[in-house]
Structure formats: C-alpha cells, structure tokens
Amino acid sequence: MARIIQYFAHPGVSASRINAALWRTTEGVDGITRVDLYAAYPRYDIDIDAEQQRLRDHDVIVLQFPLFWYSCPALVKEWIDLVWEHGFAYGQGGTALRGKTLLLAISAGGPQDAYRPDGYQHHDLRSFLTPFEQTARLSGMDFLPPYVLYGALRADPAAHATGFARLLAALRDDRLDRDAAMGLPILTHDTLPIAEA
Amino acid sequence: MSEFLLLAFLFLVGGVVAVPIATRLGLGSVLGYLLAGIALSPLLALLHVDVIAIQHFAEFGVVMMLFLVGLELQPQTLWAMRARLLGLGGLQVVLTTALLAAGMLALGQDWRIGVAVGLILSLSSTAIVLQTLSEKGLMRSDGGQASFSVLLFQDIAVIPMLALIPLLALPDLAGHGAGGHGGDAAHGSSLSLVEGLAGWQVALVTVTAIGLVIAGGMFLTRPAFRFIAAARLREIFVATALLFVIGIALLMTLVGLSPALGTFLAGVVLANSEYRHELESDIDPFRGLLLGLFFMTVGASIDFGLLAAETLPILGLALAVMAIKGGVLLLLARIFRLRGGDAWLLGLGLAQAGEFGFVLIAFAIGAAVLPPDIAPRLTLVVTLSMLLTPALFIAYDRLIRPRFDREEPREADAPEPGHVIIAGHGRFGGIVNRMLLAAGHETTVLDHSAAQLDLLRAFGVRAFYGDATRADLLEAAGIAEARLLVVAIDDPAQATALVRRIRHEHPRVHIVARARDRRHVYELYAAGAHDIIRETFDSSVRAGRSAYEALGMHPFEAERLARAFTTDDRRALAELAPLFDPDLPEQQNPAYRARARELMEAQTEALRHRGGSFRERSERGWTPPTPRDQDIAAESEG
Incomplete structure (x- = not known):
C-alpha cells in the first residue's frame, strides 16, 4: 500500500467542469488523502510546517489542476515556493521528498493536435511541464508522465474522471506498471498500464 | 481687591501685548516679558508696588519648571548625565567664581567680597535659558543637554552657597546687617524644621525629607492619582497636581533645601508614571504664567536712576561678567568635547547671571557680606546680563547656527523614529x-x-x-x-x-x-x-x-x-x-x-x-475560454 495525497487546485470551482468532476470522483477512492488547496488557503496563508508534514506522510503526491497559460494556477506555485523550501525538498539536508513520486493531473483546453511543433501551441505538452519535471528531479522524486485530458472544453469528463480514480487506486495498491508508464509521453484514461487485481 | 485686580490687569496687559510682538519679531518670549516689565516700571513705581515681593512669588515658576524638567527625565537618563552634571557644572561654578573673585580683587575690593560676588554671578538663569531652549526646540540637542546639566548643578550648588556666604562676613559690616535671612521664596524661609538642631540632626532630617519625596513619588502618587482620576473632574486633578508641587516645595523649604531641587527629584521619580503627561499639561500653564510674571518683575525692578548715573561702568561690568562666564563655558565645552554649534549654545546661553543671584544678593546683605553700596550695582549687573541674554540667543540663531547647520547635517533635530x-x-x-x-x-x-x-x-x-x-x-x-x-x-x-x-x-x-x-x-x-x-x-x-x-x-x-x-x-x-x-x-x-x-x-x-x-x-477571473475561442486560435494559425 502506497500512501497517496491528492492536491486539487482550481480558483473558480463553480466554473469548472472537468476538474470538479475529478474531485468529486476521487471521493470514492478509499485510503487516500484529498486536499482542496483553494479551500484550505483562500487567503494564501499557507501553513508551511503542516504542509511539509503532509508531504512526509505520503509516498505519491498528485497535483491536479487546469493548465492556465501553460502553467499551474497561482496558489499551486505559491504552495511550491513556500513548502518545497531549501533544506526540506532540496539543498543541504533537503531529502524529505527523496524516493517519492510526483504525478500531475492536467486538463488542457486545446486539442491534442495543437500541442505539436506544427500545431498552434508550437510545443508538445510535456515541454510546458518541464519546470515540474525538474522540480521533482531536484527533489529526488520520480516524475510520472502526467495524466492528461486534451480538448477539455468540449470533452465529456466522465471517462477521464473514472480513469483518474482507477489510476489513484492502482497507485495506492502498487498495481501500476511503472516501467510501462514511464515509456509513455502522457497517461490518458484509455492507455493506463494497470494490472487488474 | 481692586488693587489686586489692577495689578493683575497691568501684568496681563503687559504680557499679552509685548510677547506676541516680540515672538513675531523673532526675539523670543523672554525678551518680550522683560520689555513689558520695563514699560510697566514707571506705572508700578507710581502705584508704590513692591516689585521684589511679586518677584519672590513669581519665582515659584522656576520650581514648577524644574518639576516639569524632571518629568521629562527618566532616572536612567539623569544617571547617564552624572559626569557632565558634576564635571561640567562643578568646574563652571568653581572656575567662574575664581575668575570673578580675581577680577574684584583687581578692582581693589576685599577678597571676601570678591568670592561672594563670584558665587552670586556664577549662577545662570534657569528660567530664561530653559524657557528659551524649549521654545526653540533645542532642549534635546547636545548643547541643550549640557546647558541643562550646568543649570541643574547650579541649582543644587545654591544650598552650600547659602551655608558658605555667612562665613565671608566682613567684621566692620556686621553691625549694619539686619541679620538672619533675606526674604526668599525659592530658598530658605522664616519657618524652619531644622532651626536649632545639631548638625547630625539636620542631616538626618534632610535625608529623611528627600527619602520621603522619592518614596512618596514612587509608592503614594499612583494610588492617590488613580483615586482622584476616578472622580473624572478635571479641576480636582489640577488641584491635586498643584497640591503635590506646592507640598514638596514647602517640605523642602522647611528643612532648608532648595524647593526647585525637591520638585525636580519628584519629577524624575514620576517620569515613568502613567500620569506624567496629565501632570505636565496641568502644571504647564501655571509655570508659564508665573515665569512670565517673573521676567516682567525683572524688567520692572531695574533702578533706572542708578543706571542713568553710572551707565558706562555698570554696562561695562555686565559685559565683562558675561565675557568671563562665556569664556569659561566655551573652554569647558572644548574639554567636554561639545561640537561647534553646541559649544556656542552653551557659552552664549549661560553667560548671564540669574534669578538665584537676586536671592543670594539679598541673603549676602543680610549676612553682612556685601556692603550696601555694592549690592544695588550688583543687582543691576545681574538684571542687565539677563536682559542681554535674548540678544545672545538671537545671535546664536542668526549667526552661529546656520554656519554649523551647513557644515554638518545635524542628527539632533531629526524626527524621532517611528513614534506612534x-x-x-x-x-x-x-x-x-x-x-x-x-x-x-x-x-x-x-x-x-x-x-x-x-x-x-x-x-x-x-x-x-x-x-x-x-x-x-x-x-x-x-x-x-x-x-x-x-x-x-x-x-x-x-x-x-x-x-x-x-x-x-x-x-x-x-x-x-x-x-x-x-x-x-x-x-x-x-x-x-x-x-x-x-x-x-x-x-x-x-x-x-x-x-x-x-x-x-x-x-x-x-x-x-x-x-x-x-x-x-x-x-x-x-x-x-x-x-x-x-x-x-x-x-x-x-x-x-x-x-x-x-x-x-x-x-x-x-x-x-x-x-x-x-x-x-x-467571477471575471479563471473563466475558461469557449470552444469557439479555440477554433479561432487554431484558425488564425491556419
């Protein structure tokens, strides 16, 4: 059993379709910790010590958010800036996250073919996520391919949300084929390399 | 009753008219009061008013002023001043007295008269200097602090001087002297607790009295003031404050100590009290009015007959005294490392003789130390030097301060950091x-x-x-x-x-x-x-x-x-x-x-x-684009 923590971050929950659906769905996944970051810190007064303890207490850290301007919502950045501090996540004595796993769960408004060198976003999605990838690497963590929904504005959230719940449960039970997963550029609900129990 | 009203009216008119004009002209309030007193003097002479008696009454303003100064001074601050207080103040009194006594000897006077005159003239005017310094906002400057140290030492020195002067009595004058003490509001009194006591008993009573003031200030005032404050009656609080100051002054007078010193001590003890600002604002108007009256009586008491007859010698003497005092102070300022402008403030500011001089003159006549022909001339010298002091302050303001202001940016007047x-x-x-x-x-x-x-x-x-x-x-x-x-x-x-x-x-x-x-x-x-x-x-x-x-x-x-x-x-x-x-x-x-x-x-x-x-x-924030927006983005890339 791996200890999973899911951080959900959306500043406008009432306008959210995909991410709100994901958040609702994981309510049914037993044995994981769930944090609505914007509800925990509506005034951005992040409790650094409590957050660091939470990270220590878990093996897989899942950050779930919509992609805003090719990055995360502001509070997630603030949370990383404050909580993943020197001496905790990196630098001298900064070994608290070593050996843990970071998984991003992202919804992108644009369709898949936009995220290509010849698409209107000019880059594939992973290159926009290199800051997170490097953050994980500097902290000694494994960076799983992100769980992605493209074309989120038109897509039906149901399959994506169910897939997300399956992914978290598989991570919890160590049923995800990590080697297979690492060979993929991104994870989607229909390509999850999960060994069924 | 009508006489009292007339007198009050005259003095009030004098002050109300002269002081605003003097202040407008940049002369300072002290000179305004002095000039008002001079202007009133013929009228007062016509009415046969005893100006000196009023002056003794008004000297109580000095007592109040020292109480207020004490309130501003935390005990720690006073302790930190001790080197200056004793060193600067002590040397000033000793050196000035010695030089003036030597001068009197050179003029052919007896050495005893010389020493007495030296002692009398070595004292400066607490009233004029403190009033002017606080008016100009110079109290906190280095020069202002040094001036205050010297003045405080002088106030304390009056007490041993009162003991010393009778020892200088001239044998051939003893018959002329009235004996006993001169009329005196600030020092000594007809009532006394220590008369006829042996030396050790006097010492015991004195120490007890000072202990009483300090202990009372520390332990009694707070419950007393709290009780009074609970009544929420402003005038009763004012009355209590007055009672407090007058009570201490009375106690000090009864044991033969300086009431100014006593109230000063009480002020220092109360400097940390929560009632400090209230006491300050309650006493301050009385202090201001009494000091104003005091300055007017100084102006009004000038003997113009004598002055007219001997203008040059008396004026010359006054200037000589001020030059000697100022010179001594400038020398000491150098020794005590006061910087340029501050040294001049000390030297020019304290060059005059002061109100305690009047007290000592009266006392010295009584003790058969000063011959009757010297005393009135000496009084005139003191008065003239006080009259010239505002001019020296103006000179400091116009000539000296700007020069040093330009040379070094002064830190002393910078606003207090972050006071709320x-x-x-x-x-x-x-x-x-x-x-x-x-x-x-x-x-x-x-x-x-x-x-x-x-x-x-x-x-x-x-x-x-x-x-x-x-x-x-x-x-x-x-x-x-x-x-x-x-x-x-x-x-x-x-x-x-x-x-x-x-x-x-x-x-x-x-x-x-x-x-x-x-x-x-x-x-x-x-x-x-x-x-x-x-x-x-x-x-x-x-x-x-x-x-x-x-x-x-x-x-x-x-x-x-x-x-x-x-x-x-x-x-x-x-x-x-x-x-x-x-x-x-x-x-x-x-x-x-x-x-x-x-x-x-x-x-x-x-x-x-x-x-x-x-x-x-x-809700304007974080609203996702519509699918149509996406199509437009994709199309524009085409």
Missing part, C-alpha cells in the same frame, strides 16, 4: 497597539480609564492617563514629533474634532481614524483623516463570508465575493464623500441624496439579477 500615539485604548485601539508593538514600534497610549491603565501597565504597555481629546495632553505626549496618530476614541464627535485640530496644527502627522458609521466616515474625511476605518465593517464582512461558507460556498469563492463586496462598498462610499456636507444633515443635501439613491438602486438591481455587480466582477 494611540488615542483611546479600548477594544479598537488596543488591537492596533498590540500590532504596532509586535512590529517593534514605540507607542504612547492615552486613555482616560484608570482601571484600563492598570491593566496595560501590568502588561508593560507605555500608557498614560488623560483625556486624549485635549490638545495640551497630546502636546505633552509628543504629537509634534510623532509620525502617526491613531484616533481610536469612542465618541465620534470628539474624534472628528481631534482629527480636525491635529490636521490643522500638525499637518505632518499621519492620522488613522476609527469611524463609527458611514456618516462619521464623511465627517472624518472632511476633517482630513488620512485613513478612515469603520469600526465594525471588516468584522461584518468576515461574518458575511463565514455565512457564505456555512451555506456551502467554496471558501475561495466566499473570499473573493467578500473582497468584491468590500471594494464595491468602499467605491460607493468614496463616490458619495465629496457630496457630503458635514454642516448639513443628509436629508437636506439634494446632491448627496440623489447619488445615494442611484447607487442603492444599481445595487438592488444587480442583486436581483443573481449575485449583483460585485459578483460579476469577482
């Missing part, structure tokens, strides 16, 4: 105070609840008793140098009046004001407060936010909605502010009424359409 005054320490001001203290700022709290004060003092807050709406109390608390005033008192009308006055008198001070309601916000706005905080608005908004959350709204949305509501409300408030007329009730102000109705209708309308205008703005 909090008027009213209840539920509102208390929180502001805690926040400021937590951030390391120095605050002075004024409150009129004695019970509240005890609590604050117990927690180590610098709190003082007094009605913060009184101008003089705020002055005493240092509003002139403060950076910030927090007006947190309960009564809206008083708060507005306070803000208006401070904006007018001290426009430099930033004012944060507590408003009761919307109307009060406008009043404070019109009065000129910089930051106006409605006392319950923020907490109400937070309660509204909690209600949103309890009804199931996402906390971050609740937060944004609360912020949007606040912004909206403050904008409406600001829009109506210029239309508000403090002299007009809202219902009689048509422009205000019209706009208020418009805003209210807009808000109601917006609320009816789900959420209201503030809600719309709050």
